[in-house]
Amino acid sequence: MFDLTGRRALVTGAGHGIGAAIAVALAEHGADVVVHHGRSADRAAAVVERIAGLGRRVLAVGGDVTDTAxxxxxxxxxxxxxxxxxxxVCNAGHLVGRVAVADMSDEHFARVTDVNLTATFRTVRAALPALRASGAGRVVTMASLAAHNGGGPGAVAYSAAKAGVIGLTKGLAKELAPDRITVNALAPGYIGDTDFHATFSTPERRAATVAALPVGRGGTAAEVAAAAVYLVSAEAGFVTGATVDIDGGASPR
Structure with a gap:
């Protein structure tokens, strides 16, 4: 079991879904955690309560990841x-909505890019002084299967932003390596126990997606969280600039 005792973590977009699972998993392995949320204060409070029950220091903070201040x-x-x-852990992100390119405004494309790619850049930049002072900093970004395969209908902006997250991750990994900071990305595919697919995909499309997966089932937020725990552990100190696909074999390369 990976030991994160004494480690101090911030997880963005941790009020629900994958972010909440990562925050709880880090605490289960000994880390103290700050749970960031955007508009999910009530759900973040439940995550905080769960982490407090593990005996870890925990705090909820709110804030708009598209606003530098x-x-x-x-x-x-x-x-x-x-x-x-x-x-x-830069988990905050959003599909925003499914829009075909022919119908897509500049504002929609910019919004999707801002909340997924630029927000990751902003958050890493803000955290850099503290991560450098750590002497063994760990950054995990959130990409997506869409970065590899272009995503589903109406997800061009999202897939482009998530592909940008992978490029950002690789560049940061090189730039921050002298500071002993590792930077890696997670690229989840169909994670069935979150709000994401229920919000943006029909039941029929979700069923078809699962049926096409080589493993024959959807993934869970806990499985994504387990990969995050490894990437922030001491054992992963030689792993940087990598993208870990958690997609049930949907994107073999």
Whole structure:
């Protein structure tokens, strides 16, 4: 079992779904955690309660990841509360909506890029001083199967943004390696126990997606969280610039 005792973590978009699962998993392995949320304060409070029950220090912070001042504020609050920062998981992101290119406005494309790609850049930049001071910082970004296969109908902007997250991750890994900071991406596919697919895909499309998976089932948020725990562990110190696909064999390469 990976030991994260004494490690200090901030997870963005951790009020529900994959982010919540990652926050809880980090705490289960010994980390103290700040749970960031956008508009899910009530759900974040439930995550905080669960982590507190594990005996870990925990705090919820809200903030808009598309606003630089907000990001700087909540990263600062997290760092101050924890007394430093060793782990940053940039999970916050959103499909926003399915829109065909012919119908897509500049504003929609920019919004999707902002909340997925630029927000990741902002958050890493804000956390860099604390991660450098850690001496063994870990950053995990959130890509997607869509970055590899272009996504489903109406997801061109999302797939482009998530492909950008992979490029950002590789560039950061090189730039931050001298600071002993590793940077890796997770690329989930169909994770069936989150709101994402229920919100943006019909039941028929979800069933077809699962039927086409080589493993014959959808994934779980806990399985994504397990990969995150490994990437932030001491054992993964030689792993950086990688993208870990968690997609049931949907994108063999």
């Amino acid at each position: 907000e990001v700087d504020r909540f990263v600062g609050e997290a760092t101050q509360y924890l007394g430093g920062l060793d782990i940053l």
